[in-house]
Amino acid sequence: MGSTQYDIVIVGAGIAGSALAHALSTIRPSSAPPLKIALLERSLAEPDRIVGELLQPGGVHALRALGLEWTLEDIGAIPVHGYCVVREGQAVRIPYPGANEGRSFHHGRFVMQLRRAALAARGVEVVEATVNDLVECEATGHVIGARATRKGAGHSENFLADIIFAADGSTSKFRKALGKNLSSPSVKSHFVGAVLEGTGLLPISQHGTVVLVPGSGPVLMYQIEENDTRILIDIKSPLPRDLQTYIKEKVVPFLPSTCQIPVLNAMQKQRLRSMPNAFLPAVMQGQPSLDGKSGLILLGDAWNMRHPLTGGGMTVALSDVVELTRLLTPVLSIIPTPDTPSPLADWSRLVLILHEWHWSRKPLAAMVNILSVALYDLFGGDDHNLRVLQQGCFKYFELGGDCVTGPVSLLSGLAPRPLLLMYHFFRVAFYSIWVLFTHPRPSPAFPHSDSDIKKNVRMITPSVGDYPALFIESICVFWTACVVFGPLLWSEIRWW
Numbered sequence: 001m002g003s004t005q006y007d008i009v010i011v012g013a014g015i016a017g018s019a020l021a022h023a024l025s026t027i028r029p030s031s032a033p034p035l036k037i038a039l040l041e042r043s044l045a046e047p048d049r050i051v052g053e054l055l056q057p058g059g060v061h062a063l064r065a066l067g068l069e070w071t072l073e074d075i076g077a078i079p080v081h082g083y084c085v086v087r088e089g090q091a092v093r094i095p096y097p098g099a100n101e102g103r104s105f106h107h108g109r110f111v112m113q114l115r116r117a118a119l120a121a122r123g124v125e126v127v128e129a130t131v132n133d134l135v136e137c138e139a140t141g142h143v144i145g146a147r148a149t150r151k152g153a154g155h156s157e158n159f160l161a162d163i164i165f166a167a168d169g170s171t172s173k174f175r176k177a178l179g180k181n182l183s184s185p186s187v188k189s190h191f192v193g194a195v196l197e198g199t200g201l202l203p204i205s206q207h208g209t210v211v212l213v214p215g216s217g218p219v220l221m222y223q224i225e226e227n228d229t230r231i232l233i234d235i236k237s238p239l240p241r242d243l244q245t246y247i248k249e250k251v252v253p254f255l256p257s258t259c260q261i262p263v264l265n266a267m268q269k270q271r272l273r274s275m276p277n278a279f280l281p282a283v284m285q286g287q288p289s290l291d292g293k294s295g296l297i298l299l300g301d302a303w304n305m306r307h308p309l310t311g312g313g314m315t316v317a318l319s320d321v322v323e324l325t326r327l328l329t330p331v332l333s334i335i336p337t338p339d340t341p342s343p344l345a346d347w348s349r350l351v352l353i354l355h356e357w358h359w360s361r362k363p364l365a366a367m368v369n370i371l372s373v374a375l376y377d378l379f380g381g382d383d384h385n386l387r388v389l390q391q392g393c394f395k396y397f398e399l400g401g402d403c404v405t406g407p408v409s410l411l412s413g414l415a416p417r418p419l420l421l422m423y424h425f426f427r428v429a430f431y432s433i434w435v436l437f438t439h440p441r442p443s444p445a446f447p448h449s450d451s452d453i454k455k456n457v458r459m460i461t462p463s464v465g466d467y468p469a470l471f472i473e474s475i476c477v478f479w480t481a482c483v484v485f486g487p488l489l490w491s492e493i494r495w496w
Contacts (some may be wrong), residue, residue, distance in 0.1 A: 003157065003159075003160055003457040004159055005160045006037075007035045008035060008163055008165065008344070009037075009038045009040065009106050009145060009165070010037065011168050012041065012169060013111075013115055013118065013126060013301070014047070014111060014169060015300065015458065016299045017039060017041070017300070018039065018115050018118045020064065021121060023125070023325040023330065024037060024069065024325060026067070028335070035332060036125075038127060038159045039124055039127065040148055042129070043128065043151075046108040046112050048110070049107045049277060049387065051102055051313075052110070053107045053222070054222050055105075056314075057100035058315045058416075059318050059417060060100075060101070062322050066116065066322060076224075076388075077110075078104045078224065078226070082208075083208045083483040084202070084204040085209075085394060086209065087269065087391075088212075090394075093204055094198050096412055100412065104222045104223055108139065127148070128151040129153075130151075131146045132147050132156055133146075134147070134293070135158050136293070142293075142294045143177070143296040144160055145164065147159075162342050165204040165296075170278060170301040170302070174302065175298065177296055179283070182283055184280075186280070187237060187277065187279075187377075188307075189236045191274065191277055192232070192243060195224070195225060196221075196229040196259065196263060197229075197268050198229070198262055199227055200258065201221070201258050201262055202223065203256050207222075208220065208221070210258075211256070212254055212390065213250070213370045214254065215382065216233075216234070216235065216251060217235055217376075219234065219251060220234075231492075233251055234413065235245065244267050244272070247263070279305060279369075280305040281369070282304035284358040285354045288440065297350075297354065302314065306372040307373050309375060309376045309379070310371055312369075312411070312413060316413075323361050324357055326490060327356055327360070331343045331349065332344070364413060367420075370418070375411075378393055379393075383480075387486075388432050388435075388473075391435060392434075392435050393432070396432075403457075406420060407424050410424070426481065433474040433478065434475055436470050436473060436477070437474075
């Protein structure tokens, strides 16, 4: 079994791994010896996934900071200027502030561009190999490398380094190495995806579209090429046995009319693909109390996941790379000599950097994580209180002005301010209560459900006599908002 020594080994050449390899290679000036970096990837063929195709403006800014904005070129990427939310046939436009815009594209093409950047980076060796295990120091258990088998080889070899980054995705085999008794990803639903053919399918061109479907999860649509539109249908676990029938009966009737026939056509031509929508809060890495492996750092979905409804995953991953590179620059800029060890070998120093990284990334990462799950709970809510909050949220957007600019600045990763998120979330909660008291609702003779509203049943405006019951109902609605927001906030402010 052969061994090769590097400064850094990165496992996984996806979004986070490829961007990190490029970013770390630029730290040392051209006059100094480059960092020797190994980027290991099981398959260098173009990936084929149904998510990771919508990059928010905050992610575009992160790419620009890394000098990688060119990776969005020549892949058929579509500019995205904001969102459109559709409820009961009504649409509200939520534009990005100013001249900011995102991009949507085929995931695999974007990944291949990032890999090209890594291949061209100074000191980076991209290796197509399957990582089988970590290599640990027998005396201390410190991770000193990765054991991998190159494609076509009949034997494994050791890729040794002072520090190992694991960016091997949502099904990471190294997550448990962070420590004992850590939470596993929680899965509430799955996205079922297909590609719709044709143009002009969306209610508002070049806007991500979220359709709120009564009795089911939300539907997300966006263009990924001129004639291709991605549709992601959220279906709560467990998945029904007959997906096509479920979608035809429960989802298609609530989609914009321009999309209904293309969806039916896509189901006949394509195999419906699904992926779990997982939530995994980030833990502070390098803490002795967790009894985790030293020498290993997790990145991307291997470490932190959120619901993909808001398209914030790549923005968080790329921003993490920007912040981590900034913090590692003083260490990696030091050129080791025969008389001085590599600065990366000082794990105690890296632990301090990991601690700072954990909290410095929080304003953006926590905000995106909380918003993604909170919006999903509201948009996919199937009990009465959540439907009240959903209606209040939609009507809040209809107010325009700051009621749109504030939330979309958060969603797009342009305003990393968790307190602003809290402000707008509870404004929505209180506005939902206001809507309860002031807006028409179905007559008590009919069940209070979205399907009945769609049938145009008789609507009545609450009278003073209804106020006592509405007051009790408003307390329940506000409590539900707290139950949605509170645990998510706690998952972000704790470190374990």
